[in-house]
Structure formats: structure tokens, C-alpha cells
Amino acid sequence: MCIFCKIINGEIPAKVVYEDEHVLAFLDINPRNKGHTLVVPKKHYERFDEMPDEELCNFIKGVKKTVEVLKKLGFDGYNIVNNNGRVAGQEVNHVHFHIIPRYEGDGEVVKFGEVKKIDLDEVLKEIKE
């Protein structure tokens, strides 16, 4: 059983921020900023696109609810990050959205890599082929 399933089952403790029938939201054990929270569906799926539409709707609603709860922290903005696959930095193979509250002047908490020179027309052609 994966580590997040163990948290959902209560086998491993977590600092729960929000919970409903479909999702559990808890503080990330290695916070990148104050209030860094992970939202996970209670049913195990590895990747975002593997979730059935209806469950995805309930999950996204849970993500929004969690943002509402976190507003108590007085953030100025927030990033939502979802990694899929090892190559994308996914360490825990149970779907999770990171909600990372952002505060004015908090620095480069979440950043994209360098801009690459990529022919957009070629990319689009490959997608549409």
C-alpha cells in the first residue's frame, strides 16, 4: 500500500487541513512555504488522467475547498502543482495536488525551467497528426 493510502487509512499520522468523502488534504512534511498542503483523492490512482471524470470533479472541488480553508493564513496568492511520472518529479505514486500559498516577497518558491527553443508549428503538427 502506498504512503498516502496509509495516511488515508490512519496508519500514518498527518496534519489534516481538510477532509470530505472524496479527498484528504494534509500539510506537506517538507513545506516549500507556510501552509504547503497536499490534496489527495481517497481512492488510489497513480496519475491525474487515470481518474474517472466524476471522481476528478469531486477531487477538484476538494482542492478548491482546501484553498478556502488555507485563506486563514492570509496568503497573497498560491500555486497549484501536480507532478505525473518520475520524469516530472512525482515521488509518491498517488495523485496529489500541491497547494503552495504565496506571500509577497517570498522569493522563487516555484519556478519553471529555462526557456527552450522549440518550433511550435512542429509540435502542433505532431499533436494533430
Ligand code: AMP
Ligand atoms: P511529489 O514529488 O509531487 O510526488 O511530492 C511528494 C510530496 O509528498 C513531497 O513534497 C513530500 O514532502 C511529501 N510527503 C512525503 N511523505 C509525506 C508524509 N508522510 N506526510 C506529508 N507529506 C509527505
Ligand code: ZN
Ligand atoms: Zn495510494
